[in-house]
Amino acid sequence: MIHFVGAGCGAADLITVRGQRLLAEADVIIYAGSLVNPDLLTYKKDGCAVYNSATMTLEEVLDVMFDAEANGKTTVRLHTGDPCLYGAIREQMDALDARGIAYDDCPGVSSFCGAAAALKMEYTLPDVSQSVVITRMAGRTPVPERESIRAFAQHRATMVLFLSTGLLEQTQSELIAGGYPADTPAAIVYKATWPDERTLLCTVGTLARCAEENAIRKTALIIVGDAVKQSGYARSMLYHPTFSTEFRPAKE
Numbered sequence: 001m002i003h004f005v006g007a008g009c010g011a012a013d014l015i016t017v018r019g020q021r022l023l024a025e026a027d028v029i030i031y032a033g034s035l036v037n038p039d040l041l042t043y044k045k046d047g048c049a050v051y052n053s054a055t056m057t058l059e060e061v062l063d064v065m066f067d068a069e070a071n072g073k074t075t076v077r078l079h080t081g082d083p084c085l086y087g088a089i090r091e092q093m094d095a096l097d098a099r100g101i102a103y104d105d106c107p108g109v110s111s112f113c114g115a116a117a118a119l120k121m122e123y124t125l126p127d128v129s130q131s132v133v134i135t136r137m138a139g140r141t142p143v144p145e146r147e148s149i150r151a152f153a154q155h156r157a158t159m160v161l162f163l164s165t166g167l168l169e170q171t172q173s174e175l176i177a178g179g180y181p182a183d184t185p186a187a188i189v190y191k192a193t194w195p196d197e198r199t200l201l202c203t204v205g206t207l208a209r210c211a212e213e214n215a216i217r218k219t220a221l222i223i224v225g226d227a228v229k230q231s232g233y234a235r236s237m238l239y240h241p242t243f244s245t246e247f248r249p250a251k252e
């Protein structure tokens, strides 16, 4: 059995209870060493074999899995944040399917949630934005043209950009060309939930300069949209005294 496990985005105690148990039971752990907190490996049992996938190809990762499976072992494939975002899990799962090997997926705290926590921010403020666009600038992995930053920017929703910190000049030009005014509030969150976490507030028009001045080149998320300001919103109807819900009648 192979368990894909979300490690969470930084702090080791952000892994789920289930994920921690799976780590403790695993005979083999393959972890994404570039971003997974190595402290998580303290949960492993004695004799567990550990592989760092940062130095491995897909084929090498699969060979470790196939070998473990042939020997009746349990493997944890530990991915940063939640495996469903930019995790390259599908290609692993397809290869396991082709061999009839069983697997499951244990979610984790994605960095877009860790970044919101670092900013003490609600992405979905009534009257400000009710949507979160999760995307990235095209890099070596292309982005379909219909999903360009420019195309999404016209909605002026809250946007969270992964994998884009090295491309901020282009990113900010695309955001502005698409429709965000240059003075739209923005934030850069570096290493959310790690001990050296940093949060920087700027505007869409100053993203590149802000990152440059603070020497931030990787492991950061860019958050843009009026919601970053965290003001000018309407209070929620859910907790409004005049609003009835399934659990609470309206007060007169």
Ligand code: SAH
Pocket: 009, 010, 035, 079, 080, 081, 082, 083, 084, 085, 086, 087, 109, 110, 111, 112, 114, 115, 161, 162, 163, 164, 189, 190, 191, 192, 193, 194, 218, 219, 220, 221
């Ligand atoms: N599956 C992961 C994302 C992997 S892609 C998740 O759910 O978070 C890797 C990118 O995620 C990085 O380039 C960076 O943009 C972002 N990232 C990962 N961890 C981060 C963290 N702790 N703080 C800020 N950004 C992070």
